[in-house]
Amino acid sequence: MNRKKTVLVVVAHADDMEFLAAGTVARFVRECGYDVYEYILTDNSKGSYRLAPEELIAVSAREAIEAGRVLGLKEVRLEGYPDAYLNETNPNVLRGRIMSMIREVKADIVMSWDPFAPYEDHPDHRVTGMAAYEAASFSGNPLFHPEHAHAPYPATEAYWFAKVPTNADLFVDISSTIDTKLEALLKHDCQMLLTIDGLVQEAKSVGAEIHALANLGPDGHRALIDAAIRSFCAETGEEAGMPYAEQFRYQKLGMLDKVLGTAYVTPDFPM
Ligand SMILES: [Zn+2]
Structure with a gap:
């Protein structure tokens, strides 16, 4: 039962999606013909x-929009809460902001940080995941x-990603989009330099x-x-017999499949 779906990716930071889900996003855009929105x-x-x-703030916003262009996103929306302090935002306000965007774009699929992934160190990722989970569940x-x-x-489906994806149950083959994922990721030049500078500092300390x-x-x-x-993507793919992969915890939201059967809500990638 194939219908056109709309996807909303909810992230804390400009480069979160590119690291963990951009290959899949590119497949949604190119192969499924879906409209994809990003909410940072x-x-x-x-x-x-x-x-x-x-x-x-200005540079990373510009880079996020350029990366969105590479991926063919309909829109990259920047909310602008202070970085690293999302846990000081009223949870119901944050949930409401995300729910409002789900309703505005009529998102069928929500992608975000897995609120139940273990060992997530960044408070913004934990807060984003839980707010997106609540918003998607009650939109x-x-x-x-x-x-x-x-x-x-x-919203009817969720794709949850994580740095430590112990709960993941869906591998998406991104062999056809790995180059696009990298092109989008590398648009985030200031974030890439951050990664390198962090490594240099770690190396110095030891x-x-x-x-x-x-x-x-x-x-x-x-x-x-x-x-x-x-x-990293090749290693993920090895587990699933794919050249390159991204992995998610896939969730059907709501009760439709329990009442009417599973044919009405189907994942776009084989499980
Ligand atoms: Zn992040």
Whole structure:
């Protein structure tokens, strides 16, 4: 039962989606013909060892929009909550913001951080996942946030991603989109430099000299990230017999399949 679906990706930071789900997003856009929206909750103002927060906010927003263009997203929306302080936002307000966007774009699929993944260290990821879970679970209920301008709309599926995906049950073959994923990820240049600067600092603290890092040319960090992410996706794929993969905990929301059978809500990738 194939119908056109709309996808909403809810993340804390500008590059979260590109690291863990952009290959799948590119397949949704290209192969399924779905409209995909990205909703970035924070202003990304903690993501650099080099730039001041104000500059970083502007640069990371620009990079997120460029990455969205590479992936063919309908829109990249930036909410602008202070980075690393999402847990100070009223949870019901945050849930309401996400629910409002689900209703506005009529999202059938919600993708976000898995609220139940273990060992997640970033508070923004934990908060984002739980708020997205609550929003996706009750977006069809007219008594939840009746102040919204848009009519209730029940999301029917969720793809939850995680840094430590111990609960994942769906592998998506991203061999056809790995190059696009990398192209989108590498648009986040300031975040890629953050990754490298973090590694250099870690290495210093243990007295290690990492030649690959010490001798990086102006574009060297890009080649390094490219190779690291390709090998990460290849490792994920190995578990499922795929050249490159991303993995998710897939969830059907609501009760439709329990009442009418499973044919009405079907995942777009084999489980
Ligand atoms: Zn993040």
